[in-house]
Amino acid sequence: MKDARIISPSDIRLYYFGSKDVLSQPNERESRSRKLRQAMVLSNYEHQAVSIYIQLPTGETLETRSDQLDFAEDFVIVGGGYAIPVSAIVDVEV
DSSP states (O other): OTTOEEOOGGGGGGOOOOSSOSOOSHHHHHHHHHHHHHHHHHHHHSOOOEEEEEEOTTSOEEEEEESOEEEOSSEEEETTTEEEEGGGEEEEEO
């Protein structure tokens, strides 16, 4: 994704995430969930790095990469135990 600033997973704790979902369409949200499930399997079993694109309330997009990923319904936990709200995730690339 262009124009995304790359950050370390440990820097995630420094940012504020809004409560509103960054994706407005239900089909986009379902696609995001599907990509997150796939990324979790690939990162945990095949140790592939996954890029997660996060949108802040300011509109800025961040990218973080991790080869460890846990996906729950509302949060994604990346390597080091840092949580990202699913509602802040714009895209996922494996």
